[in-house]
Amino acid sequence: MVPGLLTVSKNTKRSIVKAFFSVALTLAVTSAVFLINNINPVVAFIYMFQGAFGDINLLSETLIRMTPILIVSLGLAVSFRCKIWNIGAEGQLYIGAMFGTIVAIGIGGGPLSLLAALFVGAIGGLLWAAGPALMKVKLGINEVITTFLMNFVGIYLVQWMISYPFRSPDTYFPESAAIPSTSALAVILPGTRLHLGVALALMLVPAVYFILERTTFGYKVKVVGENPEAARYGGMEIGKVIFVSLVFSGLLAGLAGITEVLGIQFRVRGSLSPGYGYTGIVVALMGNNNPWGVALASLFLAAIMNGSSTLAWMMNIPMGIVDLMQGLLFIFVLASEPLVRFLERRGVLKL
C-alpha cells in the first residue's frame, strides 16, 4: 500500500462535499421544474441516466461528448487557478478548429497531416488568447471583457471563412470541406464512434496535474492566484505567469476544437460547438480547478447533455434543459462554498 494514496486531504474532502451539494441542489431545482410541468422527476432522471450510460454505444457517445469539454476545462482550470477568467474559450475553440482543418486539408491526409493539424489547431487557440493576454499584462485591461468580445470576432470570422474562402464546393450549407479520411483520429472501439481524441483528453488529465502540482510554473500559478502580494515580494514575474496561463488555456481550447473536427465532425460547421467553451467554465469550477475533479465534472456534464436528448425524445422535455441545469449548477457550485463553511461553523459538518 502506497502511503498517502488513501489519505484524502481536507481540501479534497471539502471539494467533494461541495460538488455533492451543488449536484444535489441542481437536481432538486430541476425536479421542481419537472414537477411544474407534470413530469415525474425520478422517471426523468432514470431516462437521463440510461440515455448517457445505457449501453456501450450510448456510453461511448457520452465519452465522445466529454472529450472537448474535458480538454477545454483542463486549460481553463490552469487560468482560473491564476484567477484569470478566460471566458473566450468558445472563440479559441472555433479558431483552433478552423486553423487545424485548413492545415489537415492543405497537407492532404496521412499521419503528418493529423499531427500538423493538432499542432496548428492548438496554436490557433493560443494566438486567439494572446491578444487579451497582452492587453491584460501590458495595459491592465480586464481579460473577462476582452476574451468574451474575442469570441464574437472569432466566431464571425470562422463563419465567414466557411461561407466563402474555405467553403466546401459540394454542399448547400456554409461549411468547410471535409478533412481527408486519413487525417482523422482513429476509432478505438470498433462498432462505435469512440476515437483516439478520448485517449488524448484522458492523458491530458495527469499531464495538467503534473504541470500544476509538480512544476515551478504550476507553483507560480497558484501563488499568483491566491496571493499576488506574496508573489510580488517573492520576485515573481506576475505578468509572465498570467500571460502563460491565459495562452495555455487558449492552447487547450484550440486543441479541443480541432480534436472535435478530426475525431467526430470531420469538417467545420457553424454548429461545431454547442457552447463547450462556456460549459468548460462550470466544469473547471465544479472540479475545483483540479484536473481529476475536472475529469469527473466533465463526465457529469457530458452525461447531462447526452441524457437530455433521450429525455427530449421520451418525455418531450425541451433540450434547453441542459442549459438550465448548467446555469443552476454554476450558481450552486458558487453557493456551496459558503454553505459548507456555514455547516462547518454550526458543527453539522466535520471535515
Place this chain on the structure above:
Amino acid sequence: MIEWLVWTGLAAATLRVAAPLLLASLGETIAERGGLLNLGVQGAMLVGAFSGFMGAYFSGSLWIGLVSAMIGGILATLLFGILVINLDLDQVVSGLAINLLASGLTLYFTRLLFTGGVSPYLGDLFGPLMIPVLCEIPVLGEVLFSQTGFVYFGLISVPLIHILLTKTTFGLRLRSIGEDPVIASYLGINVAKMRYAALIAEGILAGLAGGMLTISMFNTFDPRIVAARGFVAVSIVILGRWNPWGALGGSLLFGFTEALSLRIGILFPDLSGASMNQLFALLPYLVALVALVVGGRGVRGPASLGKRMGRER
C-alpha cells in the same frame, strides 16, 4: 440627395442602436460606483428581453411587457446581490453565473412555451414617438425627435444620473462605498442596503435595455438576442470613466459602429456584396477591443471595484 438621406438615417440609427447600450451602461455605472463589478448585466438584459417579451405576448399589452422587463432585470441583479453581498462571493464569477443561468432559463422556457422553440412576433411594438413641432426640423427632427420612448428615457437619464451620483447624499454615500466599503460602514453607512439600492436601479435600466430589444426593436425573442451588448456596456463604463456623460459618448461610438456595419453596403457600394456580411458583423466587437486598447489603458475605477468584503477571512 439619396446619399444625404442615408447619412441622416445613419445618424438616427446610431441613436436607436446606442439606446440599449446607453441604458445598460448607465445601470452598470451606478453599480460600479458602489464597488460592484456586475458582469451579470448581460444576463439581466437577457432576462429583461425575455420577461418583457413574455409579458407583452401573454397579456397583449406592451405596457405590461415594459413593467415585466423591469421586474425581470431587477430579479437578475438581486440574485447577483445575494451572491456578492450576502454570500460575499467573487464578483466576476458570480456575474458569469448569472449570465449562464439567464441563458439557460430563457432558452429552456422559450423551447417549452413555443413549438419549435421559435418565439412568435408581437402584434404591436413601441414605435417612434414624434415630438410635436421639433420633429419637423429638417435632419435634427428625424435624428433626435422621432425616436422611441426608450431613447428619450436614456438621454434624459444621463444628466439625472450624473446629478444623482455627484450632487445627492445617496450618490456621495454610494461613491464612498465604492472607494472603501469598510470605512463607509464605520461611518454608519449601511453598505448592503445601499448596494442593493444600486443594484435595483441597475436592474431597472438593464431590464429596460433588454426589453427594448424585444418590445421595441426586434418584436420577437431569441435567446441570442442580447449578443454581447452587456459586455460592450461594461467596456463602455470603463471607456466612459465611470461617468454618465462618458457612458453616453461610449454608447454613441458603439451605436455608430453597429449602425454603420449594417449599412456599409449601402454607403460604400464598392465594398458591398453578401460575401462580406460576417466581416461587417464582427466590426463592432473589433472596435470595442480597439477602443479598450486606446482608451482603457491605465484607467482606475472605484478602489473597491470587484473586491470582496472579506468579512469571513
